[in-house]
Amino acid sequence: MIYTDTRDKNVKADFRTAVLNGMNAATGGLYIPVEFPKLDASFTNRTPEPSFREIAYEMAKPYVQGEIPDADLESIIQDAYPFMPQVVPIDPVTYVLELFHGPTCAFKDFGARFMARVMSYFNRGENDNLHILVATSGDTGSAVGSAFHNVPGIDVTILYPDGKISPLQEKQLSTFDGNVRALKVKGTFDDCQKLVKTAFTDNELRSKFRLSSANSINISRLLPQSFYYMYASLVVRNRIPHDSKIESPAIIAVVPSGNFGNLTSGLIAYEAGAPITGFVAATNANHTIPDWIASGEYKARESVATLSNAMDVGAPSNYERIAAMYSLEQVRTLFASYWTDDTGTVDAVKSCNEKTGYIIDPHGAVAWKAWNDIRCGDMEKLMGGLKGDITQPGLTPNIPAWAESIAKKQAVGIVLETAHPAKFGATVTKAIGREPSIPARLEKVMHLADRAIPMEKDYESFKEWLVSNL
Numbered sequence: 524m525i526y527t528d529t530r531d532k533n534v535k536a537d538f539r540t541a542v543l544n545g546m547n548a549a550t551g552g553l554y555i556p557v558e559f560p561k562l563d564a565s566f567t568n569r570t571p572e573p574s575f576r577e578i579a580y581e582m583a584k585p586y587v588q589g590e591i592p593d594a595d596l597e598s599i600i601q602d603a604y605p606f607m608p609q610v611v612p613i614d615p616v617t618y619v620l621e622l623f624h625g626p627t628c629a630f631k632d633f634g635a636r637f638m639a640r641v642m643s644y645f646n647r648g649e650n651d652n653l654h655i656l657v658a659t660s661g662d663t664g665s666a667v668g669s670a671f672h673n674v675p676g677i678d679v680t681i682l683y684p685d686g687k688i689s690p691l692q693e694k695q696l697s698t699f700d701g702n703v704r705a706l707k708v709k710g711t712f713d714d715c716q717k718l719v720k721t722a723f724t725d726n727e728l729r730s731k732f733r734l735s736s737a738n739s740i741n742i743s744r745l746l747p748q749s750f751y752y753m754y755a756s757l758v759v760r761n762r763i764p765h766d767s768k769i770e771s772p773a774i775i776a777v778v779p780s781g782n783f784g785n786l787t788s789g790l791i792a793y794e795a796g797a798p799i800t801g802f803v804a805a806t807n808a809n810h811t812i813p814d815w816i817a818s819g820e821y822k823a824r825e826s827v828a829t830l831s832n833a834m835d836v837g838a839p840s841n842y843e844r845i846a847a848m849y850s851l852e853q854v855r856t857l858f859a860s861y862w863t864d865d866t867g868t869v870d871a872v873k874s875c876n877e878k879t880g881y882i883i884d885p886h887g888a889v890a891w892k893a894w895n896d897i898r899c900g901d902m903e904k905l906m907g908g909l910k911g912d913i914t915q916p917g918l919t920p921n922i923p924a925w926a927e928s929i930a931k932k933q934a935v936g937i938v939l940e941t942a943h944p945a946k947f948g949a950t951v952t953k954a955i956g957r958e959p960s961i962p963a964r965l966e967k968v969m970h971l972a973d974r975a976i977p978m979e980k981d982y983e984s985f986k987e988w989l990v991s992n993l
């Protein structure tokens with residue numbers, strides 16, 4: 524596969540270059556495949572549907588062709604995914620796609636674990652280790668640390684702001700041994716990010732060490748997230764005749780979004796032929812993308828803090844990829860968009876639990892609320908001529924091509940649940956009056972020894988540490 528650049532269509536790179544560079548430093552653009560291959564219908568139409576790992580293999584194959592042989596791709600996938608996504612019906616027209624069954628209990632495990640193994644694969648012939656530097660304000664660091672832990676040829680240094688992440692998040696970052704270590708920086712997340720960025724532009728340091736980043740714009744984190752959209756939509760399509768009496772309904776993927784990597788992965792699956800009719804872009808008070816869809820104007824802004832904090836992104840990087848794949852008109856045909864505030868989020872955790880018995884986390888709750896409101900009348904109101912107001916929470920004024928299927932009650936929703944509710948126990952407890960149960964793998968880290976290394980926020984101290992410890 525050839526990869527190009529969202530800012531310069533003349534750029535041509537192979538998969539290895541796109542993965543190891545992360546972004547194109549020359550243009551500031553993001554790598555994107557020149558085409559989005561379709562899976563063979565004889566594969567997607569199989570009943571029962573193919574397994575998650577078979578789907579992962581078939582979906583990944585064209586994107587790594589010529590660079591990773593089939594047998595190696597197979598073992599990358601086997602090693603990356605000892606866990607699976609789960610499709611859980613919570614009412615006759617709503618499925619929750621649980622993406623938290625990986626080691627850190629968040630959907631980022633799917634992307635980070637594939638990326639880690641692909642990077643290790645591309646580094647296999649080198650004498651020197653590849654050093655990954657990553658700044659985190661919480662969840663990314665644990666997914667990346669866990670994904671690279673004990674992966675050969677790679678060292679990881681995670682920087683996080685001391686005292687500014689939750690105790691559980693800190694435990695998830697700071698208890699690794701071996702090739703993954705954490706620095707607790709006396710400063711803010713921005714200070715951490717500045718240290719990493721300065722290191723990347725420090726030629727003296729770069730001449731000593733092979734440095735790389737592992738951030739969410741890496742194409743090798745997006746591709747594997749498309750696997751679970753394909754898997755879930757095939758599972759749902761095959762289940763519908765048993766769960767509801769709707770004849771070939773529209774399948775709508777409802778995605779709680781921040782940086783819009785997850786939703787972009789959904790588009791890759793859509794292009795590959797997943798039986799998905801449309802998408803809902805659901806955000807918290809950081810509603811840059813819903814505003815763009817409604818008004819046609821893209822305006823990046825400062826992020827605001829919310830209860831679904833992994834979605835607090837005011838300038839979503841993957842806007843560039845979405846805008847490179849589709850025109851605004853195509854986006855408006857395919858997407859509904861929706862946002863809610865913190866009050867709405869807590870209400871959603873509560874009412875999802877009251878209506879269905881399901882305990883959803885504050886991120887998934889944003890998506891569940893979007894789906895619930897859309898199917899319970901809000902889409903019909905828009906179709907009936909209600910103007911809608913993008914400054915107010917709720918469905919933004921845009922009517923996608925699939926709106927009719929909502930009005931006719933011929934649609935089912937797949938609500939993506941991106942984190943385990945126990946990771947956001949305080950908010951969930953506030954909403955439903957009891958604590959969600961904690962999975963063993965989360966409980967366990969609470970008892971491990973903290974190995975974080977204290978670090979000043981000035982670059983010289985950080986560099987000195989790198990030079991004596993890498």
Ligand SMILES: *Cc1c(COP(=O)(O)O)cnc(C)c1O
Pocket residue numbers: 629630631662779780781782783784785786833834886941942
């Ligand atoms: C990162 C994250 C999101 C947002 O995903 P994007 O790909 O940035 O849109 C949503 N929920 C959780 C729990 C996350 O960790």
